[in-house]
Amino acid sequence: MNPSASGWIDKFGHLVKDYHDLYDNFDELYAHLKNIGFIYGINVSIPEFIHPEHPLSEDEKAKINLLTALYFTYRQKSKTVTFSSFLEEIFEFYNQLGINKISFLNKILTGKKTSSQLEKLIESRIYLDDNVISKNFNSIITNSLLYIDVLTFKNYLELKTDPKKHAEKLEYITINIIYHTLSSKQKNKNDAKLAQLFESSLTFIDSTQDSFDGTYRSKLINNFTPRENSYFLDVACLTVWEDQSLEYKESEFIFSIGKDLGIPSKQILKSLEDVAVFFEKNTLQIPHLKNNNLAMQFYDSMSKIVNKLILRNSKRLQKELSESKELVALLSKSTVKDLTEEEKKKVQKQLLDIFKSIPSLAIFILPGGAVLLPIFIKLIPKLLPSAFDDNRVDE
Structure with missing residues (x-):
């Protein structure tokens, strides 16, 4: 399954048909979503019944996890x-939520099929914005409050209330808890990044207009379901967590919030432990904890993009490369020694000619696209015939 290509939702439907009873109840689903990072807004893996052909990017994992959460929430309604x-x-839910802004061009391209239009809607929920340049330069590109969609959908199924108003309430409480949790503890280098990540993910409220004076605390008592309260607590635990420090376990603020939510101390400790274990296992995969300079952020982002393009078009590239033995020889040479200026120009010209024949690689032929070629050349060896790569070690 390829979440970046059309038809992925229908493919998901085909795969999930043998796993309808994967979760006995909503609590099991929640526990699994927390384990793979979806609850925390940090998608590190996907459900085991999905076996992608290529490694998935963070946004692709977020798409799969959001659809999984929504589908099995719906399954809880009726087997x-x-x-x-x-x-x-x-x-219909996303239409009522107001997440239905599909461009006229996209409507023409996707047609009237529900799954095709839903792919565009979900994509609009995943990304923080639609600015391609921003996505390329920013390593944090996915919405971190996607689980609010799931909680709102559950409320919508059970009560048929206005989903937008409920989503606004959930967002308001969540962002207030985040800000007040941050202010309750000693600041560290990751706090600003975490706050920015969540604030950028807001959809239904304006953080510049809403007040964060602590009055939200009175709204916590008996106004939300136990599952919504669990989410608020987990977000607070995520926010208070400090670089694997033991101090977070003694946070008076967390236990105070937990008390307002009506959550027992044992469950609060479990939530704190869960987030500590999650970070310990996945620190290297968490974007907002990386402190690369801008140049490294750009290079990392570009590498991910180029790598995805190579994987998605590997068969076409192999075919095109097989017809250009001189280019393959030069690419192979570039992996072990520097090319002359004349050879570099020859490689660039021939590569751009190939990219013109593969529409999804058009990024390389745009103005400035040549800056990606060194990254492409670094990642390309696995596609080359072994006869042209003397230093290949088969794994």
Whole structure:
């Protein structure tokens, strides 16, 4: 399954049909979503029943996890529902939520098929904005409050209330808890990044207009479901966590918030332990903890983009490269020694000619696209025939 290509939702429906009873209840689903990072807004993995052909980017994992969470939330409503009825329901839900701004061009390209239009809606929920340049330069590109969609959808299924108003309430409480948790503890270098990440993910409220004076605390008592309260607590635990320090376990603020939410001390300790274990296992995969300079951020982001393009077009590239033995020889040479200026120009010209024949690689032929060629050349060896690569070690 390729979440970056059209038809991925239908493919998900085909794969999930043998796993309808994967979770016995909503609590099991929540525990799994927390384990893979979706609850924390940091998607480090996906459900085991999905086996992608290529390594997935963080945004692709977020797409799969959001759809998984929504689908199995719907399954809790009735064990006899069909995937097509789920698509209709979730599409109507997002329409009522106001997440239905598909451009006229996209409507023409996707047609009237529900799953195709839903792919565009979900994509609009995943990214913080639609600015391609911003995505390329920013290593944090995915919405970190996606679980609010799931909680709102559950409320919508059970009570048929206005989903937008409920989403606004959930966002308001969540962002207030984040800000007040940050102010309750000693600041560290990652706090600003975490706050920026969550604030950038807001959809239904304006953080510049809403007040964060602590009055939200009175709204916590008996106004939300136990599952919503668990989410608020986990977000607070995520925010108070400090570089694997033991001090977070003694946070008076967390236990005070937990008390307001009506959560027992034992569950609060479990939530604190869960976030500590998650960070300990996945620190290297968490974007906002990386402190690279701008140059390194750019290089890392570009490498991910180019790597994804190579993987997605590997068969076409192999075919095109096989027809240009001189280019393959020069690319192979570039992996072990520097090319002359004349050879570099020859490689660039021939590569751009190949990219013109593969539409999804058009990024390379845009103005400034040549800056990506060194990254492409570094990542390309695995595609080259072994006869042209004397230093290849087969794994």
